[in-house]
Amino acid sequence: MDLPKFLLADNSDFPEDIFVLHTEFPRFLINLKDDSVEWFEDLTGEKEEDIATELADLMDKAGEFYDSEINALE
Template structure:
């Protein structure tokens, strides 16, 4: 099965939160409400600078993905 790079996720126990799941390496879940990130990968040994740069880029892409998805509902 081919997975999309990003998936929207929500949970009725967190009605104010908006989650985007990144399915490729490095896999993570971001809460767009507060930009909190939960990593599903062990990034030990990775360059902190590379991680910070990649995270910033992926967070921007996650936000753009969400915006594009919401345009589909309008």
Template sequence: MELPKFLLADNSNYPEDIFVLHTDFPRFLINLKDDEIEWYDDLSGESEEDLATEVADLMDKAGEFYDTEMKQFE
């Protein structure tokens, strides 16, 4: 099965939070409300500079994905 790169996630225990799940490496769940990230892959050994650049890019893409999805509901 081919998974989408990003998925929206929801939890009724956190009604104010907006979660986006990234399914490719590095896999993570981001809460767009506060940009808190939960990592699912071991990132040790990765270059900190490269990782910082990639994380910033993926956070932007997660936000863009959310915005695109929400426009479809309008």
């Protein structure tokens, strides 16, 4: 099965929070309310410079994905 790169997620226990799940490596869940991130991968051993740049880009893309999805709903 092919999965989308990003998924929107919510939870009734956190009614004010907006989550985006990244399904490819490195997998993570970002809470767009406060930009907190839960990683599902062990990133130890990765080159810190390379991974920091990639992660910043992925988090920006997660925010862009959310904006795109919300705009499509309006």
